[in-house]
Amino acid sequence: MINVARVYSIQTKLTLNFLLILLPLVGVSIFANFYSQSIMNEQISDRTKGALLSTLEYVDQLTKNMDQQTLLIASNPNIVDIWKGIDNPLSPDHLYEIHTVQQQLTALTNVNGAVKEAYIIHGESGNGVSTLKGGVKWPEVKKEFWFEQTIAARGGLVVFVPTKDSSNPLAHSAYISEDMIYYIRMLDVLSNNKEPNVMVLAVDKSSFQKIIQNLQTSNNINITLFYNDGFVLETNPNSQQIHEQQPFSIKVESGVWSIRLEQPKAEVFQLSHTLQLFTYLISAISIILAFWIAWLVYNGIAKPLHQLSSAFKQFSSGNLAVEVIHHRKDEFGFVMNGFNRMAAAQRKMIEDDYEKELRLAKAEFSLLQSQINPHFLYNTLDSIYSVALTKQIPEISDMVINLARFFRVSLGKGRDSFTLEETAQHLMYYIRVQQIRSDHFTVDIDLQEETKEIPILKLILQPIVENAIIHGLEKSFNGGYLYIRSRIEEGSLYVEVEDTGVGISKEKLAGINQEMDKITNKSYLNSPDKPSSLYYGLKNVKSRITLYYGADANLTVESKEGESTKVILRLPLRKDEDR
Template identity: 70%
Template sequence: MKLLNRLHSIQFKLTLTFLLILLPLVSVSVFANNYSQSILDDQINDRTRGALLTTLEYVDQLTKNMDQQTLLISLNSSIVDIWNNIDNPLSPDHLYGLHTVQQQLSALTNVNGSIKEAFIIHGESGNGVSTMTGGLRWPDVKQEFWFKQTVNSNGGLVVHVPTAKVGGASAYLNSDMIYYSRLLDMQSNSKEPNVLVLAVDKISVRKIIQHLQTSDNMNIKLAYNNGFVLETNPNAIHGNGSEKDVMSIKEESNFWSIELEQPRSELFKLTHRLQQFTYLIIFISIIMAVWIAWLVYVEISKPLSKLLAAFKQFSGGSLNTQIVHRRKDKFGAVMNGFNRMAEAQRLLIEEDYVKELRLAKSEFSLLQSQINPHFLYNTLDSIYSVAYKNKIHEISEMVINLARFFRVSLGKGRETFTLEETVQHLMYYIRVQQIRSDHFTVVITLEESTKSIQILKLLLQPVVENAIIHGLERNPSGGELRISSNLEDGFLFIQVEDTGLGIPPEKMNHLNSELSTITSHTYRISKSSPPDLYFGLKNVKSRIKLYYGEQADLQVHSVVNERTKVIIKIPLGKDEA
């Protein structure tokens, strides 16, 4: 229950509103941060891959250069002829030729600074000549891995990087060198072919890729045919034990491949700071939103609490309730409005309500207060005795019916009668009018279910009086007065219709306009027209509105020279429905 109350509280709604306002800003900030980082990542990848491919082209160009150099030497007839058809190149008979080959190889190494050593191995004896050592003895060269590769290459260039994993240990080859080997005479059918080898120092290759080294924490690996060649900074990544935070980019070209490794924390150091700054701003914004929501809630809660307490006091009957404040804002205006409303309500209840109640009661018994019943009864009885004594039967009948009508209508004690009793009492008055004019008839049709329904007394008399005086008496040919009733949709309908002269349209519009101003809240007769104009109909509508409520109504319909009908609509109570 407490949780539901908090969810429906103004403070929670205000806080949620402020957070929802921040949500798009936070989302855009996070998205922009991540998007910029992804763009930066893509740009770094593209630029790095471009640099790696360019570097690979240089390395590959070096390999192509070695391929051309070895090819030129292997096709040099002066060198090939010296090495063909000899058993041992180090024998005294071949010293001059061997010296000539050494000079030519030395010239090659002097021209191409990347070549540190060049040597030729005689496959039969394992002896040879080197630019560094002169004579070369290598009896087990045929067992070397690189030698077998060169023999099996059918004259193609073989690149060999001595490592413990590839080819095993070598008696002569140095792990700091990259060796490019080729058969000396590709067209020779010798069983033990001669092999030309050019050795390039790894430092030369390292210089090619060294320009990519832009950080002390960066490492660049070079491999040939998936075999390791060299790396620029092996301790930068593996020594720090931060392999999970390493960005690795690898490119391949022909048999060469190059891979760049760098910690992400270093690469995105600036963007990481920007991201932290963004998250800090988001956190501060959320704290500010909650704090501002609390301040706004306090500013709203205090005046609302005062208003709520004042309303409770006023609804509890404390009509003198007033809110004391010094506010100049809209809440102050609302509190001032409440104070004025409370004062107005107090005056209305204490003054106007009592007056209206007394006025309603006096109007409700208007007809009863206009005549002294006892004086009227005694006078009518005296007139009746004189008329009966002098045998004037019309006068005596009129008087006795009139006396009966007033005795019931003006009698104290009962305010309502059944519809059947009301019509019986009304017939006393109608009979008086018939004796007086004697040129209209009466037809009464009451639904059986309506006869026992209680209605206000003197409700139909003003309507019938209007029908006789303003309708039937003005018709030279007489007419007919019809009174009927029926039930429909929980309402009692009473119709009083005459076949008189009817009401002209202009007068009918004015009558309806006057009647439309009467409601259950404005039940007093309107003073916009003379008091005696439509007094009977206004009195009837005012009384039914006051007694039965807003659903009760009185309607008038008329056709000139044909008829006028008055319909009284009365809602039924639960016990009458």
């Protein structure tokens, strides 16, 4: 979540004001930089496209020359007539004629230095003649893809570019090289041979590379030539820098030929890159200066105000020990010293009042606790006296032993509290005395396991149990049950003491609860009116738990006349007791 106080702080406002002045200037500079770079990119792209199109014109011109030369050879009667009507051009009967054809091919191809080799292949036998290899035996030539294309072209020129693709049927042919581009045409489209004869001109790819090499102005440029979108050659296949960076790439097409140029953008825009870095540097320095100036102003004016504001918030939240530490000797230092003096005086006054209240509360607490033991002692002695009149010595002995144990635990060696489990064991000494006196009720103690180790104030359950036995169970002629239960709920320990005695009338129950509601953490002993002696034990317990546990502690009484009475203690758990 956003801290609203920080959003509206003086430092934030100062920084935003400086940034509002600088950011438009920085934005304009960055926009101008990107705009100039886009113009330069467009201009470079246009010039590059023009150069690539000019190169494709040379490539296309070379193809046209091959078209004219193949047409010239394919229509030469001196060559066409020799290949008419023969079954095998490599038979001894035709060696002289074939040699003559080879010489004529050599003479014709020497005119164009780009042509490295020329073939004439006999369609029926697959045999033929080459300007470099002499006789050629190519029995499977009719199955070649380029041969089928040439037949389908019916005298048109076919351009074949071998590739490294293993699926290409010519990939491993002895007469086909990946370094060549082959121009193929039927020797005589009007011949009546069983199988048409074809002629092939092989042009070295280096001739094309020389044409496009003029565009290679850097070692990091790679130019790729395509024919019908198929790869032909590239000028710089081993340049890793192009692929490692985002390349500047342009591709243009002209008919069946296309060419692509790739170059690292960092190299293309090297000149504008320096200007771009300079713009970013100026922008960064401007923003840093804005923050620095805002900090200087804040440190001189806003920071002491923030210190004072923070000190006031802490003091109002209850941190009475807060103090503004500074070394200033100006007006802010005077105000900070005044705050420190005011906080010290207020702290001393509050501490004095708190100590008075604490002493008073301790005195009341000791008074209330001291009133419990005599009250209990009188009732217990009365019980022993009653038993002495009606029973013999063993019962009195048993009562005296349990009574002695009860007082021994009550002293507690100076302890103010016992665990709930210890308190229950302590109560059993008293309950045993009462059971000997009036043996017609049963005790059931059910403490949840997680509540047994929780410490509670001593002698807060004994008056409640005493009331349950004397005012509830003893008056019930049919006997009954005394239940003591515990549980943890909503961060508090609940202890219930319930008897199945005679119960309490509605009017009396309303009076009890009314008296309990009068008792707050200001203790009814502080009241100017003399405390009522009614319900003395319950009021003592309520006052003690209110003083000890605070205003959240409570004692409530529930009853059904003629059936049962339940007293519920609610004791808030402290952090070290919350399990």
